[in-house]
Amino acid sequence: MDISTIIAGLxxxxxxxxxxxxxxxxxxAESLLIGVSIGYVLVITWSNTLMDMLxxxxxxxxxxxxxxxxxxxxxxxxxxSDKTVALSxxxxxxxxxxxxxxxxxxxxxxxxxxQLTASVMPIxxxxxxxxxxxxxxxxGLLSTLAYFYFSREHKGKFGAFAKLGTYFLMIFFGTxxxxxxxxxxxxxxxxxxxxxxxxxxxxx
Amino acid sequence: xxxxxxxxxxxxxxxxxFLQYFSNHTIARTMNLAILDYWxxxxxxxxxxxxxxxxxANMTKISRGIDRPxxxxxxxxxxxxxxxxxxxxxxxxxxFMWMFENVQAPMASTVxxxxxxxxxxxxxxxxxxxxxxxxxxxxxxxxxxxxRSNLPIPYTEHLSEFADWIRNYPSMTARRAIxxxxxxxxxxxxxxxxxxxxxxxxxxxx
Amino acid sequence: xxxxxxPYLASHQMTAMIGGLRGAAEYEKLLGMKGGGSRGMLxxxxxxxxxxxxxxxGNIFYFRNxxxxxxx
Numbered sequence: 001m002d003i004s005t006i007i008a009g010l011x012x013x014x015x016x017x018x019x020x021x022x023x024x025x026x027x028x029a030e031s032l033l034i035g036v037s038i039g040y041v042l043v044i045t046w047s048n049t050l051m052d053m054l055x056x057x058x059x060x061x062x063x064x065x066x067x068x069x070x071x072x073x074x075x076x077x078x079x080x081s082d083k084t085v086a087l088s089x090x091x092x093x094x095x096x097x098x099x100x101x102x103x104x105x106x107x108x109x110x111x112x113x114x115q116l117t118a119s120v121m122p123i124x125x126x127x128x129x130x131x132x133x134x135x136x137x138x139x140g141l142l143s144t145l146a147y148f149y150f151s152r153e154h155k156g157k158f159g160a161f162a163k164l165g166t167y168f169l170m171i172f173f174g175t176x177x178x179x180x181x182x183x184x185x186x187x188x189x190x191x192x193x194x195x196x197x198x199x200x201x202x203x204x
Numbered sequence: 205x206x207x208x209x210x211x212x213x214x215x216x217x218x219x220x221x222f223l224q225y226f227s228n229h230t231i232a233r234t235m236n237l238a239i240l241d242y243w244x245x246x247x248x249x250x251x252x253x254x255x256x257x258x259x260x261a262n263m264t265k266i267s268r269g270i271d272r273p274x275x276x277x278x279x280x281x282x283x284x285x286x287x288x289x290x291x292x293x294x295x296x297x298x299x300f301m302w303m304f305e306n307v308q309a310p311m312a313s314t315v316x317x318x319x320x321x322x323x324x325x326x327x328x329x330x331x332x333x334x335x336x337x338x339x340x341x342x343x344x345x346x347x348x349x350x351x352r353s354n355l356p357i358p359y360t361e362h363l364s365e366f367a368d369w370i371r372n373y374p375s376m377t378a379r380r381a382i383x384x385x386x387x388x389x390x391x392x393x394x395x396x397x398x399x400x401x402x403x404x405x406x407x408x409x410x
Numbered sequence: 411x412x413x414x415x416x417p418y419l420a421s422h423q424m425t426a427m428i429g430g431l432r433g434a435a436e437y438e439k440l441l442g443m444k445g446g447g448s449r450g451m452l453x454x455x456x457x458x459x460x461x462x463x464x465x466x467x468g469n470i471f472y473f474r475n476x477x478x479x480x481x482x
Contacts, residue, residue: 004302008310015314019321027271031278033311039285040304042255046286047294049248053241069242073249080256089210089406091246096405097214098239100394101221107394110423111387115380118421133369137377144381165381170337172378174344175371176413179430181323181345182352183411185457186431187313188320189450194310320457328464332472342465349462352432353455371416380417 001201009199012191140168211400218398258282281307344370 014029054073058066072091078084119141121134146158147165154162196203221239224232259282262275288300295301333339351360351367396402412429419427428437431454434447 004306008306011307011311012314015311015318018318024273027274028277029311030315031274032281033308033315035278035281035283036285036303036308037312038255038258039282040308042251042282043286043289043294043300045248045251047289049244054245054248065238066245069245072242072246076246076249076253079253086206089206090213091249092405093210093213094217094239095243095246096397097217098221098243100214100397101218102225103390103394104222104398105225107387107390111383112391114421114423115384115387115417118417119377119380133373136373140374140377141381141384144378145384148381148385165378166337167340168374168378168381170340171344171370172375172382172413174341175348175375176411177341177345178348178352179411179413181320181327181349181458181461182430182432182454184317184320184323185454185461186450188317189431189453189457190446191310191314191317192453193446193450324461324464327461328468331465331468333469334472342469346462346465349458352430353458354451355455355459371413372420375413376416376420379413380420383417 001199005198009195012195012199016191139164144168207403207406210406211403215398215400218394222398255282344375 011029011032014025017023018026054066054070057063058070072094075087076091078087119137121131121137123131123134123138125131143161143165145165147154147162147169149162152158193203217239220235224236227233259279262279266272266275266279285300285303288298288303292298292300331342331345333342347363347367347370350357351364357363393402397405412427412433415424415427418424428434431447431450434445435451436447438445438447
C-alpha cells in the first residue's frame with residue numbers, strides 16, 4: 001500500500017472518530033482541513049484569476065485597461081486601515097452595482113417569466129378529461145405564492161388557500177429531505193468503500 | 205463625500221450593466237465581458253483580504269494561547285500550499301495536487317459523510333407526525349426513500365412512478381413558487397440598490 | 411440537491427439531470443457498464459431502509475407516549 005492511501009485512510013478515520021466524541025485528533029484534522037482548503041483556493045485563485053486574467057495580460061501583453069481592476073482590487077485592501085477604509089467602498093460599489101444591474105433582467109427573465117410561462121399547462125387532456133398534473137401545478141403555485149404574500153392577513157378563504165400552499169411546501173421539503181438522505185448516504189458509502197477496499201483491503 | 209462617491213459608482217455600474225442587456229453592439233458585449241472579468245479580479249483581492257484576516261485572527265489567538273496547537277496546524281497547512289505551488293508548480297503530479305487529493309479531498313468528503321449519521325439521528329428524534337403538515341412531509345420523504353431503493357417489494361414500478369410524479373409536480377411547483385419569490389425579491393432589491401435606497405452595503409458611518 | 415433544480419428541468423431551461431447514486435447506477439446501466447454507482451446501490455438501499463425504520467420507530471414511540479399521556 002502506498003503512503004498516499006495510508007495518509008488519506010488515517011485522516012478519514014480521524015474525521016470519523018468525531019462520531020465517538022470530540023477529540024484532539026479530530027480538532028487537529030479539522031484545523032488542517034480548513035488551512036489546506038484556504039491554501040488551495042488561494043493558489044488556484046492566484047494562478048487562474050490574478051495571474052491569467054490580470055498580471056500576465058497587463059504586464060506581458062500591455063493591456064492597459066486592466067489597470068482599472070488592479071486599482072479596484074488594491075482599494076479593497078484598504079480595509080486593513082481605518083484611514084483607507086473608505087477606498088474599499090469603491091470596489092464594493094462596482095461589484096454590488098454591476099451585480100444588481102445584471103440581476104434585474106436575468107432574474108426577471110429566468111426565474112420569474114420563464115417559470116411562470118412553464119406553469120401555464122393545459123387543464124384538459126386531448127380526450128376531454130381533466131389533466132390532474134396541470135391542475136396540481138397551477139393550484140400549487142398559486143397557493144404557495146399566496147402563503148408568501150404578506151400584504152394581506154391570512155384569514156378566511158385566503159388563509160385556507162395559503163394553508164394549502166404550506167402542504168405543497170411540505171411535500172417539497174419532504175422530497176428534499178429524501179434526496180438529502182440519499183446524497184449523505186452516497187458520500188458515506190463512498191468513504192466506506194475507500195476505507196474497506198483501498199485502505200484496509202478487506203473487500204475488492 | 206465618503207458615501208456619495210460609492211453611491212454614484214454603484215448607480216453608474218448598475219445602469220451600464222442593466223442597459224447592456226438590451227444591446228448586441230460590440231462595445232456593449234465587450235464592456236459586459238470586461239466588467240465580469242473585473243468582478244473575478246476584485247473577488248480574488250477580497251480573498252487575499254480574507255486570508256490575511258484569517259492569519260491575523262489566528263496569530264492573536266495563538267499569542268493568547270487559545271487552542272494553540274490546532275491553530276498552528278491550520279496555519280502550517282495553509283502556508284504549505286502556496287509554498288509547494290511556488291516550488292513545484294500545480295501540475296497534476298505535483299506535491300500541491302497530492303495534498304489536495306490525499307489530504308483535502310478525503311477529509312472534506314468525510315466531513316460531509318459524517319452528516320449521514322446526523323441525518324439518521326434526526327430521522328429518529330425529530331421526524332414525528334405531530335400535525336397534518338408534518339405528516340405530509342413525512343409521507344413525501346418516506347415515498348421518495350422507498351422508491352429510491354432497489355427493494356424486491358411488490359408494485360416497485362408504480363411506487364417509483366408515483367415518487368417521480370410527486371417530484372415533478374407538487375414538489376416542483378412549491379419550489380417554483382419559491383424561485384419566483386426569489387426572482388421578484390432580487391429584482392426589487394437590485395433596483396433599491398442601484399437607486400441608492402438600499403445602502404446597508406456601505407457599512408457603518410466612518 | 412436535485413429537487414432545487416426541478417423547476418428548471420420542467421421549464422426546459424435545463425435539459426437533463428442525474429440525481430444521486432441511483433442516478434449514477436441508472437446511467438451506468440444505460441451505458442452498459444458496471445461501476446461505483448451500481449456497486450453502491452445495495453448499500454444505498456440498506457441505508458434508506460435503515461432511515462425508514464428509524465422514522466417509523468420514532469413515530470411508534472411518539473404515538474405510544476402520546477396515548478400514555480392521554481390516559482394519565
